[in-house]
Amino acid sequence: MSDETFTSRAQNAETFVRQLFEPTPCARNDHLSAKFGADIWLKREDLTPVRSYKIRGAWHAMHMAREENPDVSLFVCASAGNHAQGMAYACRELGVRGVVFMPVTTPQQKIDKTRTFGGDMIEIRLVGDYFDDTLASAKEYCAAQGGHFLAPFDDPHVIEGQASVAVEAVRQMPHAPDIVILPVGGGGLSSGVLKYIPEFWPQADVYLVEPKGGASLKAALIAGQPVTLPTVDSFVDGAAVARIGALPFETLRHVVVDHVLAASEDRICTTIVEMLNVEGIVLEPAGALTVDALRDLEDEIKGKRVLCVTSGGNFDFERLPEVRERAQRFLxxxxxxxxxxxxxxxxxxxxxxxxxxxxxxxxxxxxxxxxxxxxxxxxxxxxxxxxxxxxxxxxxxxxxxxxxxxxxxxxxxxxxx
Missing domain, CATH: 3.30.70.260 (ACT domain)
Known part of the structure; x- marks a missing residue:
């Protein structure tokens, strides 16, 4: 697929997304700009209807699936977080049935939110203590029912949908940024944005940041192919992925290893607390990754224009005591x-x-x-x-x-x- 074709598809995806919500804000943050001596801008994906960018990929991929096969009437996914909520919301808007598989250990708050977004159009099934078991059950059910399995990141249409973040940002930024910082989990968002922006911001340096306890991209770059991490720290649940997606890695394999940063889970907690206390911005751990990475790039970004994508704000406030505790210990x-x-x-x-x-x-x-x-x-x-x-x-x-x-x-x- 050529870059020009991908550009067109990403722009079409952004047009589809407009059926759901207006572009998320992309604005200068005065607090961070003063703190780091730079011109810091935030692309606020924590302000979508489901408080994460995941709705973009789900919505676009479901549209494309129905265009390619109008008979598709059932979508299935395995997720305990933002992907589930994105698909649930899209099912309600499209009027199609969806079945969401979640681990038995999923917090009730996430189950309730997914059900709220999907309403009567979705069914939630709690299967397995571990996500691998949940995923296997979801795929088995989907095949038996003849449904469409909606992958969270290893899907070309999902990647195109996530790239709509970049389509909006290019229009919103008054000047091209010198540096773009993107979060990495499975790679859907980062690969989509990275594939889109060179045509418009050819001089921009891109840095990617993943949680230290789930550095699957760095491991893949070193190995030259996706590898499965033996263990994963699930604290940054929106980005703690044991294996980078195969399709996203085709784009991300060209990233310089030194441009992939690893943020410690405890330090991310200090960023969450700071953004909440100082700016009143609620970020989930994965949503705070790019802001947290500014500390690692302090010398590099000084005097430059920087764009950070804050990918999500689905923060369960029952976790706040733990986050505060970890932040205090880190400091x-x-x-x-x-x-x-x-x-x-x-x-x-x-x-x-x-x-x-x-x-x-x-x-x-x-x-x-x-x-x-x-x-x-x-x-x-x-x-x-x-x-x-x-x-x-x-x-x-x-x-x-x-x-x-x-x-x-x-x-x-x-x-x-």
Whole structure:
């Protein structure tokens, strides 16, 4: 498929998308621009009707499927997130039946949102503890029913639909950006945008960012072909993909490895909190990827015009305590440690007197064993300045209080925190 043909198809997809909603905003962000000394613009895909770009690919691919085969009356997908919601919304608008397969472990909030978007036109089936089982069941059902399986990213029409993000941005930006930053999960959005913009912004450098715990694109670039990651951290659930899509990789294989960034899950949490507190912008972890990557590119972007695609805002606020916790730990404002406390009167008071005015105990568990002279204490401390921990630990060492920092000990923290 030639670039010219793809350009035309992406523009046609954008025309289809206009039947659903107006172009999402593409505007300069003053806070980020001042912070990084650059001209930062955000393409706000978190503001589509389903709060993610996924509706674009689903809508376009379903249109094309029905054009190619007017008898298609059933669409099937496997998804626990934005793709499911995009297909559900499109099913309702098109008046066609859809069946969404989700893992049994899917949070009720995501199930309810998908059902709200699809209404009476969709059925939700909870199958399997793991997504691979869910996917296999969805494909088996689809084949048996003669439906159309709607892939989340490994589909040419889905990729063309996601490229409508770039069609809008090219029209909206008053001047071509120097740098474009795109999130990567399965690769549908990034490959579509990357394939579209060279004709219009030939001088723009493109950087791609994926979660550190799901860096499937970088692994594929190193191997020269898509590979399956042995493990995936699912925290950035909108982009944590074990294997980059085969079709997207045909475009992404030409990306320079150094232009693929990996954002740590904990640091992404600090970006989510910052954008919420400072800008009032709600981003899901995958939606915050490109904004988070600005920190890695601070020297590169200074004085330049930068476009970031914020891909989604489906954030479950029940996760906010976890996000805040991870952000504090990343910033060094919260630590957990195990301390050996002498079992004698006044020992606890002596420790409490070591705390500074900005230190606050958020967790305290004391396991007293009468046969011992010392007891183990699990303590969580929050503070306003990371330097306060250096002062506290120095006081503890002077007093002979043996302690072990377990804040970043993943194996131990999984059981006790």
């Amino acid at each position: 060094g404002l919260k630590k957990y440690f195990i301390m050996r406390l002498p079992q004698r009167p006044g020992a606890l008071r002596e420790f409490l007197d070591m705390l500074g005015p900005q230190d606050d105990i958020s967790r305290f568990e004391y396991l007293k064993k009468s046969a011992r002279n010392f007891g183990s204490v699990l303590i969580g401390i929050e503070t306003k300045d990371p330097k306060n921990f250096k002062i506290l630990f120095s006081k503890m060492e002077e007093a002979g209080l043996v302690h072990r920092d377990i804040t970043n000990d993943e194996a131990l923290a999984e059981f006790v925190l």
